[in-house]
Amino acid sequence: xxxxxxxxxxxxxxxxxxxxxxxxxxxxxxxxxxxxxxxxxxxxxxxxxxxxxxxxxxxxxxxxxxxxxxxxxxxxxxxxxxxxxxxxxxxxxxxxxxxxxxx
Amino acid sequence: xxxxxxxxxxxxxxxxxxxxxxxxxxxxxxxxxxxxxxxxxxxxxxxxxxxxxxxxxxxxxxxxxxxxxxxxxxxxxxxxxxxxxxxxxxxxxxxxxxxxxxxxxxxxxxxxxxxxxxxxxxxxxxxxxxxxxxxxxxxxxxxxxxxxxxxxxxxxxxxxxxxxxxxxxxxxxxxxxxxxxxxxxxxxxxxxxxxxxxxxxxxxxxxxxxxxxxxxxxxxxxxxxxxxxxxxxxxxxxxxxxxxxxxxxxxxxxxxxxxxxxxxxxxxxxxxxxxxxxxxxxxxxxxxxxxxxxxxxxxxxx
Numbered sequence: 001x002x003x004x005x006x007x008x009x010x011x012x013x014x015x016x017x018x019x020x021x022x023x024x025x026x027x028x029x030x031x032x033x034x035x036x037x038x039x040x041x042x043x044x045x046x047x048x049x050x051x052x053x054x055x056x057x058x059x060x061x062x063x064x065x066x067x068x069x070x071x072x073x074x075x076x077x078x079x080x081x082x083x084x085x086x087x088x089x090x091x092x093x094x095x096x097x098x099x100x101x102x103x
Numbered sequence: 104x105x106x107x108x109x110x111x112x113x114x115x116x117x118x119x120x121x122x123x124x125x126x127x128x129x130x131x132x133x134x135x136x137x138x139x140x141x142x143x144x145x146x147x148x149x150x151x152x153x154x155x156x157x158x159x160x161x162x163x164x165x166x167x168x169x170x171x172x173x174x175x176x177x178x179x180x181x182x183x184x185x186x187x188x189x190x191x192x193x194x195x196x197x198x199x200x201x202x203x204x205x206x207x208x209x210x211x212x213x214x215x216x217x218x219x220x221x222x223x224x225x226x227x228x229x230x231x232x233x234x235x236x237x238x239x240x241x242x243x244x245x246x247x248x249x250x251x252x253x254x255x256x257x258x259x260x261x262x263x264x265x266x267x268x269x270x271x272x273x274x275x276x277x278x279x280x281x282x283x284x285x286x287x288x289x290x291x292x293x294x295x296x297x298x299x300x301x302x303x304x305x306x307x308x309x310x311x312x313x314x315x316x317x318x319x320x321x322x323x324x325x326x327x328x329x330x331x332x333x334x335x336x337x338x339x340x341x342x343x344x345x346x347x348x349x350x351x352x353x354x355x356x357x358x359x360x361x362x363x364x365x366x367x368x369x370x371x372x373x374x375x376x377x378x379x380x381x382x383x384x385x386x387x388x389x390x391x392x393x394x395x396x397x398x399x400x401x402x403x404x405x
Contacts, residue, residue, distance in 0.1 A: 027129045043142030044133075048126050049149055052118070052156040068128040 012042045012050040013059075017074065017082040020060060026069035027051065054078070107135060113147035117169065118157035152392045155400035170397040174322050177393040178235075179309045181329050184386035185232055186305045188336050190298070191379035192225055194364055195343060198372055203357055204350075213349035217342040224339035228332045235328030240308075243315040255315060261307035265300040272296050290365040319401075326394050333387040340380045347373040 019025060019033040027047060035041040042050070051072065054060040059078035063071045074082065107130040111123050130139075150156055154173045158166050198204070199218060208215040240259065247255040272293065351358040351370075363372030 027125050028132045031129065031133075043139050043146075044126060044129050045139070045143035045146030047129070048122050049146040049156075052122065052150070052159075055159050056156060065125075068124045070125050 012046050013054055014082070014085055015040075015042065016047070016050055016054060017059065017078055018086075020072055020074045020078070021082060024063060024071040024073040026066070026071045028069070030072070107131065110135075110140065110143050110147075113144060114150050115154060115157070117154070118150045121157035121160065152389065153396050154393055155396060158400075167401060170401045171319055171322065173397040174326075174394055174401075175313070175317065177390040177397065178239075178322060178325050178329060179312060181333070181387050181390035181394070182232070182236065182312075183305055183309065184383045184390065185228065185332055185336070186301065187383035187386070188228075188339070188380055190301060191376050191383065192221070192339070194372065194379075195221065195376050197364060198362065198369070198376070199346075201362055203354075203362070207350060207354045207357060211349060211353040214346055214353060217346040217349060220342035221339050221346070224335040224342065228335035228339070231328040231331035231335065235325035235332070238321050239312060239317055239325060242317045242321055243311050246315040246317070247311075250316075255311045258307040258311035262304035265304040269297060269300055294365065323398060323401075326391075326398060329387075329391055329394060333384070333391045336380070336384045336387055340377070340384050343373075343380060344377060347377070 015034045015038055016030055018037070019030045022033065025033060027044075030051075031041060031044070031047055051060070055062065055072075057077075058075055059081050060072045061075050063073060065071075107127055111119060111126060114123070155166075155170060158169055161169065199208070208218045243255060243259060247253065247259075347358070347370075350373075358370055358373075360369050361367065362369045364375075
């Protein structure tokens with residue numbers, strides 16, 4: 001699968017995918033979760049801009065709505081994509097820490 | 104209607120059909136701050152630039168039709184933007200035809216070069232619009248003949264009739280009537296008439312294109328010439344800005360004079376032309392982005 005181009009929504013998208021890695025959530029729960037683990041709160045417009053792109057790219061899918069709220073979950077492609085992105089970030093973080101250890 | 108619901112009306116219809124209720128539920132869970140309002144407005148603009156967002160759940164055929172419709176509408180808006188730019192360009196041509204401006208263009212390289220760039224840009228944009236538009240115009244004629252809808256042929260004939268009316272205004276009846284009017288009133292008469300004819304002609308062509316069956320390939324083919332026309336418009340806008348700045352620094356007495364349209368100030372006319380060109384170019388850029396987004400969405404589903 002080719003890497004989806006999420007443009008300026010790349011960062012919020014990773015946060016949303018990481019949030020959904022912890023289980024299915026609807027929009028507001030995703031926002032709250034991101035605030036808890038990342039210390040930043042995406043704006044509602046940005047959140048849904050990223051959700052729309054992730055859904056379009058097939059990285060997440062919606063479940064039947066509960067009243068007005070619609071929960072989302074990761075797809076298989078979304079899990080692979082998130083794993084790749086986090087591994088790459090892990091490699092980058094490890095390299096940075098190794099270099100810092102030599103200072 | 105709540106403020107939140109009103110704000111969400113800024114989003115495209117397709118997007119709202121898919122996400123409006125959910126986003127409203129989110130907005131009702133937390134107070135809407137000023138920053139959130141700006142965030143929603145910016146993302147509503149983004150949703151307009153990416154018309155495929157929210158169409159994921161649609162049946163494939165419906166989705167392709169939606170993208171083609173978006174492509175056609177965007178091309179029509181781009182054509183209207185081009186006509187708006189041409190009208191501003193005609194005002195610029197009128198402004199620069201006086202001997203003093205011709206002499207300034209010859210004496211000062213910035214003024215001369217930027218004027219030449221406007222001329223080159225106008226030729227390029229015209230060729231691009233003809234390359235993309237003529238096949239579509241032929242398709243409209245073909246469709247009108249095949250379906251025996253002569254009304255559409257009449258719509259396409261409106262620009263020719265408008266041109267004949269313009270000639271009539273300047274040489275026939277208009278000459279005798281206008282000849283007795285004070286100069287500013289006569290100027291307004293021609294300016295208003297010309298503008299009205301341009302609007303009617305453009306609207307007629309757009310309606311004919313909107314109502315006809317045009318193949319997907321022709322619409323897709325028109326994207327590249329549209330991109331060339333848009334880039335040319337952007338270059339002409341920049342060149343016109345530099346022309347005015349060059350005139351202001353090299354020949355300030357000419358820039359601060361009253362050689363503008365209908366005796367208005369030169370600087371005021373120049374600013375008006377810049378504003379009209381900027382609005383037209385912005386509309387063309389937005390339309391082009393929508394064209395490209397709808398084309399890539401079509402490729403992804405086909």
